[in-house]
Amino acid sequence: MKLNNLIKSNHWLSIELTLLQLYPDQHEMIEEYRNVFNILQMLEPEDNDMNIVLTEYDCDPNFESDKTTYIDVSGRKNTVDPNWLTESYAIEFVAWSKWLGMELAPETIKNFSELEIIAHCLYEMTFVGYEEDEIQEKLKSIEKTAEEFKNMTDEEKKKQTIPLDELIKRLDDKKGKN
Secondary structure (H helix, E strand, C coil): CEHHHHHHHCCHHHHHHHHHHHCHHHHHHHHHHHHHHHHHHHCCCCCCCEEEEEEEEECCCCCCCCCCEEEEEEEEECCCCCCCCCCCECCCCCCHHHHHCCEECHHHHHHCCHHHHHHHHHHHHCCCCCCHHHHHHHHHHHHHHHHHHHCCCHHHHHHHCCCHHHHHHHHHHHHHHC
16 A cells, blocks of 8 residues: 555544644644645655655653654665665655655554554654755755765864764763753
8 A cells, every 4th residue: 555545545634633643742833734735635646666664662761752652754665775784764855756656564554543654654754844845955955065075075074073972972061051
């Protein structure tokens, strides 16, 4: 089953209720989600060699939240590349028409209701923006920054970055001051 099938066979009001139940902090953005849902209903799905996978994970106990679990939405290619270290792909920057053409992984269909799948996908699809143009601009900005970094000399990279342990120390220090 493809995401497009779920989008076409469910009504906004049911999705809205599920979305707000799963993400109560998104109440003020519900009209944005409705607009995205309406756009999705009109888009033509594009075939895609990826499945949508929803997985429930335990939250880090150090994470400042009341939640004990969270849902990860990712992609998994239908054909496994032995050269890749992972089968999981971030898909928040994928074009919405390609989302619609993705199959739902069997474990996703088994473990989540249709409305939960749609709600979690909407949340992931709009993680960086509620308009595709805005999302693609952010992706281009990230790609530009990565290209600029790649073209730096080792000396420039050393000046422009800090080691991970230093970043963690800074974050811990900042957290202690709050």
